[in-house]
Amino acid sequence: MAVKLSEVARQAGVSLATASRVLNGSARTPAADISHRVKAAAEELGYVANAQAQALARSTTGLVGLVVHDIADPYFSAIAHGVQETALHYRHQVLLAGTDIAGGAEPAESAELAAVNAFISYRTDAIILAASRLADEDPRLSRALGRYIENGGRVVALGATAIPGAQSLSLPNKEGAADLAGALLKQGHTRFAVLAGPLERNTARHRVEGFARALADAGVEPLAVVPGAFNSQGGFDATLECLDTLGITAVGRATGNHARSAPLCILAANDVMALGAMTALRSRGLRIPRDVQVAGFDDIPTLRDHSPGLTTYRLPLEHIGRLAAELALDPDGKHGNGMGGEVVLRESAGAARLEGA
Amino acid sequence: MAVKLSEVARQAGVSLATASRVLNGSARTPAADISHRVKAAAEELGYVANAQAQALARSTTGLVGLVVHDIADPYFSAIAHGVQETALHYRHQVLLAGTDIAGGAEPAESAELAAVNAFISYRTDAIILAASRLADEDPRLSRALGRYIENGGRVVALGATAIPGAQSLSLPNKEGAADLAGALLKQGHTRFAVLAGPLERNTARHRVEGFARALADAGVEPLAVVPGAFNSQGGFDATLECLDTLGITAVGRATGNHARSAPLCILAANDVMALGAMTALRSRGLRIPRDVQVAGFDDIPTLRDHSPGLTTYRLPLEHIGRLAAELALDPDGKHGNGMGGEVVLRESAGAARLEGA
DNA sequence: CATATATTGGAAAGCGCTTTCCAAACTTTG
DNA sequence: CAAAGTTTGGAAAGCGCTTTCCAATATATG
Numbered sequence: 009m010a011v012k013l014s015e016v017a018r019q020a021g022v023s024l025a026t027a028s029r030v031l032n033g034s035a036r037t038p039a040a041d042i043s044h045r046v047k048a049a050a051e052e053l054g055y056v057a058n059a060q061a062q063a064l065a066r067s068t069t070g071l072v073g074l075v076v077h078d079i080a081d082p083y084f085s086a087i088a089h090g091v092q093e094t095a096l097h098y099r100h101q102v103l104l105a106g107t108d109i110a111g112g113a114e115p116a117e118s119a120e121l122a123a124v125n126a127f128i129s130y131r132t133d134a135i136i137l138a139a140s141r142l143a144d145e146d147p148r149l150s151r152a153l154g155r156y157i158e159n160g161g162r163v164v165a166l167g168a169t170a171i172p173g174a175q176s177l178s179l180p181n182k183e184g185a186a187d188l189a190g191a192l193l194k195q196g197h198t199r200f201a202v203l204a205g206p207l208e209r210n211t212a213r214h215r216v217e218g219f220a221r222a223l224a225d226a227g228v229e230p231l232a233v234v235p236g237a238f239n240s241q242g243g244f245d246a247t248l249e250c251l252d253t254l255g256i257t258a259v260g261r262a263t264g265n266h267a268r269s270a271p272l273c274i275l276a277a278n279d280v281m282a283l284g285a286m287t288a289l290r291s292r293g294l295r296i297p298r299d300v301q302v303a304g305f306d307d308i309p310t311l312r313d314h315s316p317g318l319t320t321y322r323l324p325l326e327h328i329g330r331l332a333a334e335l336a337l338d339p340d341g342k343h344g345n346g347m348g349g350e351v352v353l354r355e356s357a358g359a360a361r362l363e364g365a
Numbered sequence: 366m367a368v369k370l371s372e373v374a375r376q377a378g379v380s381l382a383t384a385s386r387v388l389n390g391s392a393r394t395p396a397a398d399i400s401h402r403v404k405a406a407a408e409e410l411g412y413v414a415n416a417q418a419q420a421l422a423r424s425t426t427g428l429v430g431l432v433v434h435d436i437a438d439p440y441f442s443a444i445a446h447g448v449q450e451t452a453l454h455y456r457h458q459v460l461l462a463g464t465d466i467a468g469g470a471e472p473a474e475s476a477e478l479a480a481v482n483a484f485i486s487y488r489t490d491a492i493i494l495a496a497s498r499l500a501d502e503d504p505r506l507s508r509a510l511g512r513y514i515e516n517g518g519r520v521v522a523l524g525a526t527a528i529p530g531a532q533s534l535s536l537p538n539k540e541g542a543a544d545l546a547g548a549l550l551k552q553g554h555t556r557f558a559v560l561a562g563p564l565e566r567n568t569a570r571h572r573v574e575g576f577a578r579a580l581a582d583a584g585v586e587p588l589a590v591v592p593g594a595f596n597s598q599g600g601f602d603a604t605l606e607c608l609d610t611l612g613i614t615a616v617g618r619a620t621g622n623h624a625r626s627a628p629l630c631i632l633a634a635n636d637v638m639a640l641g642a643m644t645a646l647r648s649r650g651l652r653i654p655r656d657v658q659v660a661g662f663d664d665i666p667t668l669r670d671h672s673p674g675l676t677t678y679r680l681p682l683e684h685i686g687r688l689a690a691e692l693a694l695d696p697d698g699k700h701g702n703g704m705g706g707e708v709v710l711r712e713s714a715g716a717a718r719l720e721g722a
Numbered sequence: 723c724a725t726a727t728a729t730t731g732g733a734a735a736g737c738g739c740t741t742t743c744c745a746a747a748c749t750t751t752g
Numbered sequence: 753c754a755a756a757g758t759t760t761g762g763a764a765a766g767c768g769c770t771t772t773c774c775a776a777t778a779t780a781t782g
Binding site for chain 2: 009010054056057058059060061063064067069078079080081082085086088089092093096101102103104105106109125126128129130131151152155159160240283284286287290309310312313314315326
């Protein structure tokens with residue numbers, strides 16, 4: 009239906025080969041006058057190359073697949089933004105899939121497997137796995153990706169992965185969490201609760217391990233470790249559970265026993281959960297940071313407009329996205345595959361040195 | 366490189382045609398035993414259909430293009446989430462492009478035109494334009510999309526569009542803004558400032574028009590209308606400018622002339638700007654809603670965890686994404702193309718009835 | 723000026739599928 | 753049981769490009 013190269017060639021009075029060489033970047037460049045004629049014909053007819061046909065002929069698609077967990081989560085959308093940027097730079101289009109959406113082809117398939125299979129079917133030049141890896145990879149996923157890699161596909165995972173042949177961009181989840189907890193300890197905190205998120209996901213587990221290690225090193229035991237969903241609601245729910253378990257209430261605060269203990273410090277496995285936690289605290293009439301303190305992880309860009317500012321560990325998310333895409337798209341690029349971060353103390357926790365309990 | 370259908374066919378001892386019929390949904394279904402043999406062979410070899418080749422042969426790609434402004438903006442990521450959901454339901458993959466990223470093929474091309482051309486090149490079955498339309502459409506865009514539509518492509522734009530042949534999902538920007546301003550007037554507000562955003566974008570302009578109309582109907586004139594960028598920083602900057610122009614300072618408040626006028630109410634063209642505005646107010650030591658009030662537009666999901674709660678006009682963003690995708694992907698679907706919203710009063714503005722100035 | 727060497731445009735063979743015909747093998751029916 | 757109808761599998765023609773050869777022409781060399 010659309011105008012095709014053969015029509016352009018006919019209109020310009022040249023062969024298909026020549027037209028192709030003029031319009032779609034070949035090593036050989038036809039003479040100037042011919043070239044001009046072809047371009048004019050293409051312009052006049054409104055020719056747009058069929059990327060599918062080109063993909064078939066060139067056996068490279070110019071596509072890169074990105075699988076996130078939830079594109080509406082600022083963590084993933086920041087990464088996606090970075091991926092897009094670099095993809096554009098390498099003249100690639102990005103195919104997006106979210107694993108939080110049900111309904112793969114076969115019901116037994118996990119959403120991630122379905123997404124990866126779709127990408128493989130489209131023969132994307134590379135696949136970026138931004139959704140957190142599981143403690144146990146689905147063997148079907150590994151097999152599918154293994155074959156994909158053998159066939160020349162490139163796979164980049166965020167965080168260490170057991171998928172054979174995949175590159176991984178390591179994130180300082182454990183170290184960052186330890187640093188963050190360490191910084192808080194240094195500010196005098198001793199009473200911690202951890203909103204652990206989904207422990208089957210490496211991201212959550214590593215962060216929790218980092219928190220735990222730093223606390224253990226200081227001889228501190230967390231008062232509670234509550235697993236939950238990796239989103240705002242998860243943080244909210246886990247926080248309420250936590251408050252109930254520990255018997256923390258605003259009334260208790262209001263009736264103010266002056267010798268009361270130092271405020272609880274909630275360590276959330278990510279910022280989104282931390283924000284949910286703050287909402288839960290407010291719903292119970294608890295003040296932040298006075299009554300309870302909160303820290304997150306990631307430093308998602310939207311934190312900028314939250315008050316009180318959330319103490320967190322900064323990951324350069326957009327840059328991570330760019331780097332992942334570079335790793336995926338630049339076959340012989342020289343780039344480290346490590347990533348630095350830093351503790352960011354804001355008002356929500358550890359901003360002021362705590363007085364002794 | 367990857368295993369292809371012909372290999373599966375050979376392994377199963379059948380023809381290409383039969384293998385194709387078994388594996389890739391055809392009207393004709395080969396006999397059970399043959400079918401079983403083919404499936405076994407495919408499974409054993411790890412066959413994954415080449416979607417590019419299928420696209421070429423079937424002349425339909427199973428792709429839908431989504432162009433947003435900034436995928437990291439909660440407004441767009443919420444819409445993208447909805448689009449993805451419906452796309453998956455229709456067994457389509459989504460190709461994502463963001464117009465906030467520079468670097469199209471030709472420098473003269475706008476990012477949106479570049480994205481659309483890329484989608485057309487990939488022969489996506491449909492294109493969803495989520496980024497706000499401009500007051501004046503780029504004629505090259507209209508031409509390209511017009512041709513695309515003639516060739517059987519479907520185009521859905523969010524908000525009215527001048528692109529011939531495109532469907533549009535109309536959003537209650539003007540009405541919603543008028544309703545919101547009306548609700549605020551009803552609460553006793555009289556002193557308004559408008560953070561207008563980029564007036565060349567219909568979304569911003571329509572909302573500002575809605576605000577203006579409601580105010581005019583009540584005989585109120587806004588104290589300031591400040592254009593700016595459609596993001597947090599834009600809201601921040603515009604707010605500071607506004608405060609300086611109107612001479613509003615925390616000191617003025619602190620020195621408390623009791624007969625001072627009612628608090629200024631800032632109407633932002635969207636929530637993200639409103640959040641930036643609140644940050645700006647805080648940076649000047651102004652309290653919300655006591656000293657200055659703020660209202661936004663959209664009710665982005667992340668508002669959930671902001672405090673004070675932002676008064677806004679709710680647009681069902683995710684649903685809008687789903688509907689847009691449905692419009693794009695369901696050729697003979699029966700669905701309205703209008704969208705309702707509602708005023709949501711929270712603490713940031715109009716929550717309590719203002720006392721007379 | 724004849725021969726060797728670049729340069730250039732075109733014919734045709736794929737890239738991996740789908741789908742239209744066809745012919746062969748079965749079923750039905752009078 | 754023959755004639756007509758119905759399934760079923762396969763051969764082959766595309767889908768719209770790229771790219772390898774080739775042949776033809778233009779340029780450089782002794």
